[in-house]
Amino acid sequence: MLPNPYDYIPSSALRPISGAVGDTVFHQGDPTHGLYVVQTGRVHLERVGPDGERFIIHRAQAGTSFAEASVFSEVYHCDAVIVEAGALIRIDKASVLAAFADPAFARAYGRQAAQQIQAQRQMLEIVGIRRAEDRVMAGLIAGLLEGSIVEFAARLQLSHEATYRALRKLVQDGRVMNPSRGIYHLHP
Amino acid sequence: MLPNPYDYIPSSALRPISGAVGDTVFHQGDPTHGLYVVQTGRVHLERVGPDGERFIIHRAQAGTSFAEASVFSEVYHCDAVIVEAGALIRIDKASVLAAFADPAFARAYGRQAAQQIQAQRQMLEIVGIRRAEDRVMAGLIAGLLEGSIVEFAARLQLSHEATYRALRKLVQDGRVMNPSRGIYHLHP
DNA sequence: ATCGTAATATGATTTCAATCATATGTTGCC
DNA sequence: GGCAACATATGATTGAAATCATATTACGAT
Numbered sequence: 001m002l003p004n005p006y007d008y009i010p011s012s013a014l015r016p017i018s019g020a021v022g023d024t025v026f027h028q029g030d031p032t033h034g035l036y037v038v039q040t041g042r043v044h045l046e047r048v049g050p051d052g053e054r055f056i057i058h059r060a061q062a063g064t065s066f067a068e069a070s071v072f073s074e075v076y077h078c079d080a081v082i083v084e085a086g087a088l089i090r091i092d093k094a095s096v097l098a099a100f101a102d103p104a105f106a107r108a109y110g111r112q113a114a115q116q117i118q119a120q121r122q123m124l125e126i127v128g129i130r131r132a133e134d135r136v137m138a139g140l141i142a143g144l145l146e147g148s149i150v151e152f153a154a155r156l157q158l159s160h161e162a163t164y165r166a167l168r169k170l171v172q173d174g175r176v177m178n179p180s181r182g183i184y185h186l187h188p
Numbered sequence: 189m190l191p192n193p194y195d196y197i198p199s200s201a202l203r204p205i206s207g208a209v210g211d212t213v214f215h216q217g218d219p220t221h222g223l224y225v226v227q228t229g230r231v232h233l234e235r236v237g238p239d240g241e242r243f244i245i246h247r248a249q250a251g252t253s254f255a256e257a258s259v260f261s262e263v264y265h266c267d268a269v270i271v272e273a274g275a276l277i278r279i280d281k282a283s284v285l286a287a288f289a290d291p292a293f294a295r296a297y298g299r300q301a302a303q304q305i306q307a308q309r310q311m312l313e314i315v316g317i318r319r320a321e322d323r324v325m326a327g328l329i330a331g332l333l334e335g336s337i338v339e340f341a342a343r344l345q346l347s348h349e350a351t352y353r354a355l356r357k358l359v360q361d362g363r364v365m366n367p368s369r370g371i372y373h374l375h376p
Numbered sequence: 377a378t379c380g381t382a383a384t385a386t387g388a389t390t391t392c393a394a395t396c397a398t399a400t401g402t403t404g405c406c
Numbered sequence: 407g408g409c410a411a412c413a414t415a416t417g418a419t420t421g422a423a424a425t426c427a428t429a430t431t432a433c434g435a436t
Contacts, residue, residue, distance in 0.1 A: 047329060047330075049325065049329045049374075050329075050363075050374045050375050051363060053325075055313075055325075055326050055329055055330075056313055057306075057309065057310045057313055058306075058309040058310065058313060059313075068302040068305065068306070069299075069302040069303050069305070069306045071298070071302065072295075072298070072299040072302060072303070097295065100291050100294040100295045100298060101291040101294075103288050103289040103294070106288040106289075106291070106294035106297075106298070107260075107285065107288045109294075109298055109301075110259070110260070110288060110294070110297055110298075110301070111257075111260040113297075113298070113301035113302070113305065114256040114257040114259065114260060114301070115257050115260070116305055117256065117257070117301065117304055117305060117308065118245075118246075118256070118257045120305065120308040120309065120312065121245065121246040121308065122245045122246065123312060124308065124311060124312060124315065125243075125244055125245055125246060125247075127312070127315055127316065127345075128315065128345045130392090130393095130423095130424080131392085131393095132392080132393065137237065137241075137243075138243050141235060141237045141238075141243055142235075142243075148412095148413065148414090149413075149414070149415095150412090150413065150414090157315075157316050158393080158394095159393070159394055159395075160413085160414085160415095161393085161394075161395080161396095161415085161416080162392090162393055162394075164414070164415055164416075165393090165415090165416075168415080168416085175238075175239060181401075181402090181413095181414065181415090182401095182402090182413070182414060182415095186237075186238045187238050318393095318394085318422090318423095319422080319423095320422080320423065336382090336383065336384090337383075337384070337385095338382085338383065338384090346423080346424095347423070347424055347425075348383085348384085348385095349385085349386080349423085349424075349425080349426095350422090350423055350424075352384070352385055352386075353385090353386080353423090356385080356386085369383095369384065369385090369431075369432090370383070370384060370385095370431095370432090377436105378435105378436090379434105379435085379436085380433100380434090380435085380436105381432100381433090381434090381435100382431100382432085382433085382434105383430100383431080383432075383433100384429100384430080384431070384432090385428100385429080385430075385431095386427100386428085386429085386430105387426105387427080387428085387429105388425100388426080388427075388428105389424100389425080389426075389427095390423105390424080390425070390426090391422100391423090391424070391425085392421100392422095392423090392424090393420105393421095393422090393423095394419100394420080394421075394422090395418100395419080395420070395421090396417105396418080396419075396420090397416100397417085397418080397419095398415100398416085398417085398418105399414100399415080399416085399417105400413100400414080400415075400416105401412100401413080401414070401415095402411100402412080402413075402414090403410100403411085403412085403413095404409105404410090404411090404412105405408100405409085405410085405411105406407105406408095406409090406410105
């Protein structure tokens, strides 16, 4: 694995946070303390609409961070709600800002951010493809099929049924290989 | 406007690039020279599938940069094709890497990257909403309606017809105001 | 003024993915 | 071995958005 930028942050700046399902880690408008790393569990970032409806901005999975932009902001712009209990770590915003003076941290951060932006752009292009068959093909080219077809379908924002059908069609048309049940890949 | 990180790069590292429609700025597999800023025109980043079909990874508009991750990579991972003639500037990868030693650049880069990641995450959540009405409402809450409805619809990955219909429905249900033709906004 | 172009708007039809239903294969567990 | 849970797979039905068609309105250019 590539260097994690947060390895360059002194451990004194890391605050373990615990919470139960439904707890709000921070509220929209709260002054920012820092960003968060999800070790286990899941957290939703939500914005509240004018009629009180909650709109999910982001679903943070275990192993990912969230609220990175809060480091550069005075207040949080959304609520963070725990939807699956687990362990979070908060990283002090002052420590992150200070760490940018360390070129090693800065480059590690830059690398990670640039790659994430690239990956997200690609995902936006992929989910923008209408036809299930084309979307699945694009997903295969992008290497998104690691693990089960169900996971792959979820990444593509397609039902798994539509994904199976598209895969079958691609195999019939000779564009995809299906050497055995559940295994699909492009021709070499 | 917030500080543009590339303002911290010495102008000696900026190379103007020109090209005609259809020209390829770089090819997949080429050694990386650096990242690019689109001043005018449009560039598509494309990956070639096994059957030769070209899959668009990203559409770079005027005023945006692309291939940022190439700074941390040895080779380009896609083709960059000019789809609308204009002016590009290439920023030397060595200069960008060197600039990370400047905390002011590093923080400006970090801020911009964090905000872009946040915005892209939000877009991924929004385009993942199936019902046109809900998607349009989410787009309004996110403040995506600046400019024409046609642009708004394109951002939401919806046909403009579906967008107009959803807006009408939201107005009928009293969730959105339509003070005059072409003007839609949330209640204050 | 009027011509052309683009945005706004809405109705009619078609398409295609979601959903529902169902069956089989696979895996881990007691 | 038998059972539960889940992945794989496919058929049938439904629903919602894309597409096609058509006006109207707005706006700039000539």
